[in-house]
Amino acid sequence: MSRGTSQVRRSFEADVLVVGGGLAGCTAAIKARQTGASVILVDKGFAGKSGQTPFAGSYCVFNPEWGDDLDAWMEQVSSIGESVNDRVWTELCFRESYERYLELLSWGVRFGADGDARAGVEPQRDGPPVGPCKAAMMETRAPSMTLRRQVLKHGATIVDRTMIVELLTSGGQVVGAAGIPADAEDAVDIFTAKAVVLAAGAGGFRPGRWPIDNLTSDADCMAYRVGAEITGKEFADPHHARLDQAASVMFGRYGRDPEGGGPPRGRFLDSDGHPLPPMGVLDLDLDRAVHAGHGPLFIEMPDGVRWPMVGGAAGGMSVHKAEGIRPAGTDCSCNVAGLYAAGDSLGTMQSGATYAAIGQSVLGCSVTGAHAGAGAAAYAARAGGPAHPAGADVERAAEAITAPLRRSGGFGPRWVTQMLQNTVLPYYVLHIKHGDRLRAALANVEFFRDHLVPKLYATDQHELRLVHETRNMVLNAEMRLRASLFRTETRGCHYREDFPVRDDGQWLAWVILRRAGDGMELFKRPVSAEHRPLTAGGVQ
Amino acid sequence: MTIEKIDLDLCTGCGICIDSCPMDVIRMDRAGQKAVIRYPQECMNCEQCALDCPEEAVTVTPYKTVPLISSWG
Numbered sequence: 001m002s003r004g005t006s007q008v009r010r011s012f013e014a015d016v017l018v019v020g021g022g023l024a025g026c027t028a029a030i031k032a033r034q035t036g037a038s039v040i041l042v043d044k045g046f047a048g049k050s051g052q053t054p055f056a057g058s059y060c061v062f063n064p065e066w067g068d069d070l071d072a073w074m075e076q077v078s079s080i081g082e083s084v085n086d087r088v089w090t091e092l093c094f095r096e097s098y099e100r101y102l103e104l105l106s107w108g109v110r111f112g113a114d115g116d117a118r119a120g121v122e123p124q125r126d127g128p129p130v131g132p133c134k135a136a137m138m139e140t141r142a143p144s145m146t147l148r149r150q151v152l153k154h155g156a157t158i159v160d161r162t163m164i165v166e167l168l169t170s171g172g173q174v175v176g177a178a179g180i181p182a183d184a185e186d187a188v189d190i191f192t193a194k195a196v197v198l199a200a201g202a203g204g205f206r207p208g209r210w211p212i213d214n215l216t217s218d219a220d221c222m223a224y225r226v227g228a229e230i231t232g233k234e235f236a237d238p239h240h241a242r243l244d245q246a247a248s249v250m251f252g253r254y255g256r257d258p259e260g261g262g263p264p265r266g267r268f269l270d271s272d273g274h275p276l277p278p279m280g281v282l283d284l285d286l287d288r289a290v291h292a293g294h295g296p297l298f299i300e301m302p303d304g305v306r307w308p309m310v311g312g313a314a315g316g317m318s319v320h321k322a323e324g325i326r327p328a329g330t331d332c333s334c335n336v337a338g339l340y341a342a343g344d345s346l347g348t349m350q351s352g353a354t355y356a357a358i359g360q361s362v363l364g365c366s367v368t369g370a371h372a373g374a375g376a377a378a379y380a381a382r383a384g385g386p387a388h389p390a391g392a393d394v395e396r397a398a399e400a401i402t403a404p405l406r407r408s409g410g411f412g413p414r415w416v417t418q419m420l421q422n423t424v425l426p427y428y429v430l431h432i433k434h435g436d437r438l439r440a441a442l443a444n445v446e447f448f449r450d451h452l453v454p455k456l457y458a459t460d461q462h463e464l465r466l467v468h469e470t471r472n473m474v475l476n477a478e479m480r481l482r483a484s485l486f487r488t489e490t491r492g493c494h495y496r497e498d499f500p501v502r503d504d505g506q507w508l509a510w511v512i513l514r515r516a517g518d519g520m521e522l523f524k525r526p527v528s529a530e531h532r533p534l535t536a537g538g539v540q
Numbered sequence: 541m542t543i544e545k546i547d548l549d550l551c552t553g554c555g556i557c558i559d560s561c562p563m564d565v566i567r568m569d570r571a572g573q574k575a576v577i578r579y580p581q582e583c584m585n586c587e588q589c590a591l592d593c594p595e596e597a598v599t600v601t602p603y604k605t606v607p608l609i610s611s612w613g
Contacts, residue, residue, distance in 0.1 A: 046559040054588060141591070160559070182564050206584075208604055213584035214562035245585075245602040414581060415613030422609065462564055462579055 007398060008187035012159065014040040015380040017177060017193035018373070019164045019219065021047025023056065023362060024343025025199030026147040027369025028376070029156040032197075037377040039156040040191060042179065044163040044200070044465070045214060048148030051201040052344070055211055056143070058126075058135035059111065059366070060359030061101045062094040066122045069132060070094060073357070076131030081352020082492045083508060083533045089321075089348040092330060093360070093367045100366040101136065108146040110139040127358045135359025162189050164218065165401050165468045167196060167226050168389040173337035174226065175387045178397045180468070185461050186405055188398040192388055194380035195338050197372045198223060202323055202344035204316030205421050205473050209241035212317060216469035217476035219345035223325045224475065228336045230513040231347040231525075232322035233476075233483035234494045235354070236430050238283045240297075241313035266301045268309070270294035282319070282354050282493055287311055287431040315425045316476060319493055320361035321350040326512060326525075331375030332368055338379065342372035349510060353492020404467045410455030413466035417473065420448060424477045433484050434497045442481040448474045478520065483511045486522045508532055542583035542604050543590075548574050550597035557589035557598055565589075581607075 016032040018025050021043035029041040043050045062068045070091070077090050105111070111123040125134035151158060164179035168190075176192040203217030204210070224230050268276040270289050276297070277285045286297055290311065298306040317323075324347035325334050332340045343365040350364045351357070404410075423444045424430055429437055453471050458464040489503040490496050509524040543565060546557070551574045558566045558575060563582040566575050566589060575597075583604070590598040 045562040045564075049560060049588065050562065054586070141588075161564070208584060208606070211562075211584055211586035213582070412613050414607075415610070418607065418609065418613075465564065466582075 007402060008184045009398070010181070010187070010189045011192070012040055012157075012189065013192045014038040014157070015193065016040075016195050016197065016373070016376045017042065017191045018156075018197045018199060019177065020050060020198065020200035020343070020345065021045075021148070021151070021158070022051030022053035022199065022201060022343060022365065023143070023147060024345070024365040024369035024372070025050070025197070026151050027366055028197045028199055028340075028342050028373035029151050030154045031370045031373030032377040033154040033156050035374065035377040035381070037380050040159060040193070041151055041156050042159040042162050042164055042177075042189075042191065044161070044218070046160050047151065047158045048144040051215060052212060053147070053365075054141045054144050056362045057138055057140050058359035058362060059097075059101065059104070059138050060094075060133060060135045060357055060363040061097045061123075061125070063098045063122070068134075072132045076133050077351060077356040077360075078533065080130065080356035081354060082502065083352065083504070083531075084349060084491065084510065084527060085352030085356065086349040086527075087531045088330070089327075089350045089364075093350055093363050096367050096370075097363050100363070100370065104143075104366065107150045109143045111136040131357065133357035133360075135357070138362065159189070163465050163468065164191075164200070165222065166397050167222050167339070168192075168393060168397060169226055170387050170389050170393070173387065174339040175389050177222075178394070178401060180401060180461060180464055182461060182465065186402055187461065188401055190394055190398070194383040194387070195340060195376035197332070197340040197342055197376045198325065198345045199342040199369065199372070200345055202317050202320070203472065203476055204314055205425055205477065206417060207312055207315035207425065209310060209313035209315075210239065212314060215317070216472045217316075218469070218472050219341060220324060220479070221472040221475045223334070223336070223339060223341070224479075224513070224515055226336055226339070227515055228334050228339060229326040230324065230479060231326040231510050232318050232324060232349060233479040233513065234487045234511055235319045235322040236480070236493050237314040237317045237319050238287055238311065238431050238493060239313045240283050240286055240309045240311050242299075243296075243308040243310045266299045269298045269300055269306070271296055281495075283311070284431065284493060284495055287427045290427060291432045311427050311431070312425050315421075315430070316473065316480070319351060319354055320344055321346070321348050321364045322352070323347050326510075330371055331378070332372035333375055333379070338383075340372045340376040340379070342368040346372070353494060401468070402464065404456050404458040405461075405464055407455070407457035410457040411452050413456055413458065413463060413470040416448060416452045416456060417466070417470050419452070420445070420470070420473055420477060423448075424480070430480055430484065432495060432497060435485060436498075438481050438485045442478065442485070445474060445477045445481060449478060479513050482520060482522055483513060486511050504533070542585050543577055543580055543598065543600050545599040546575050546577060547597040547599070550595040551575055552595055554594065556592050556594065560588040560592040562586065562588070
């Protein structure tokens, strides 16, 4: 550890830096180590227990020997995901799911209600009755420490409690990252690496109803700032939650049916006691019922108990694997050299415009973690000697990152976060969308971006983290609003009141966001011709 | 609301709850002997601290209140 002008400064160096220690990040670290690369895994919290991994409960696993039909599974995803799933990634994940499943078993992750599934034996699998896809039930929470032990066993170094804030570049390629440790005041950590894997999850607006308040789109935002393409911001995740239990993940602790595993069961009722469609396009039908004046809503469990519900439990987050850094290939690279991503930080569009099959998200973390770790290690091996960031660039980054600590006044991050929540969390902004309301919210968010964010101050290192998280949430909001305005149709979890029809003629395409100077440019990337549905070509 | 209490009679200062908290709510006290609730505003009710504490010293309730809206802050 060395001391800068006024700062505590730690410096680290490795072939591969992995940011984020959930399932994707841990897998990436292990896979990179298995190639012989030196690896540092850094986490804002505690690696292993990071992100949404402690709450994961289902793992989609495909195996022809169990009678699974690939064509039927692919059709389920394309049909429910409304044909904007990336079929390359959907198929890749299915095909590699069994191998990853066996590997997780070998690491000590347990599956099945009784947690004793044996390798090669079909575990208890389940799924909603919408198609053939099935998932093995995972033991919740326990995999966290299992994964951490495997990362350490494979020889990677773990740095806990450091939030990575910015990527460092040299000659247009990513050569490291800078972050802030929680446990030292006015401190900055500098990481030099030949390749960086971002596996820091997706993010929301601290919705408080889903345990994702720690996820603030840090990966998307820092990648965006160095020029990476970002996708999928228009496909909002409209999950609901119980009104009486914050962060209850819908139905009690960690989302499990209290009667022994499997997805939660129950039916939704409106304020008059009339049943609502079961799930529909995820939960958008609930928002529609409320919009029509039929709130409040309830969930009635099989035993007749009714719980009041609230919407927007995951406010600010997209459907898993929809949003994130747009991959340039199956090695999980992107359009910025040296930068890789995995898990919810990577917008593979594995599922498309909504959740198409239970357990796809955890599967995607496992598969992209493996690909990103191997891809980043291969890049590092080709790179030769480390390309260190210029000393002046490091100093500039450190100064900018810690500047809020030296601001004597301005705006507190908790207050700005609250103003952002008030602007973008209501259902009528990012769930039931309309151009007028999106533009109104965007005008406010632009004010936050231009006037409030530059004046955020922090009184200690904890608040410094809040400052950077708030800054990222404001950028995430701008991305979501612009992407939602850009896609002038309705598809999956993107519902426009003013464009209520799916338009395959115009929108069998992904929306890409990219930084252009100080502005944000948007463009379409069409779904490849061979992956278009047979019914494509006009308005459906 | 959210994290309510760490029972100092039960807390052994092992620090597991600090690692379990994704939101940096819990810190060690100045003497490094006991875990203390330092930033309760950030608690998101994930309950990992309570579930991981080997002494069952942490109390978390499933309710969260939000601060009143003010015109600046």
